[in-house]
Amino acid sequence: MLPILKARRAFLFAKQPFMYALIAYLKHVREEFAHIVWPTNRTALAHTLVVIFIAVVMAVLIGLLDYLFGSVVSRIAGG
Secondary structure (H helix, E strand, O other): OOHHHHHHHHHHHHHHHHHHHHHHHHHHHHHHHOOOOOOOHHHHHHHHHHHHHHHHHHHHHHHHHHHHHHHHHHHHHOO
């Protein structure tokens, strides 16, 4: 058999285990999606509001600390 045909044949047969593994992986992913407990709209909204609230509080705190440290540094530097 010609070397190029052997290489092509080996390439095609080497792909099959990868495809089987990929298909098996996707089947397992689909099975795992059945186990997911999705939050209700109310729970998702509550969690979103908590995250937004914490982000706003952190932004205000960092802004105040930045202003405070900026003031201290400008007094020390004589500005």
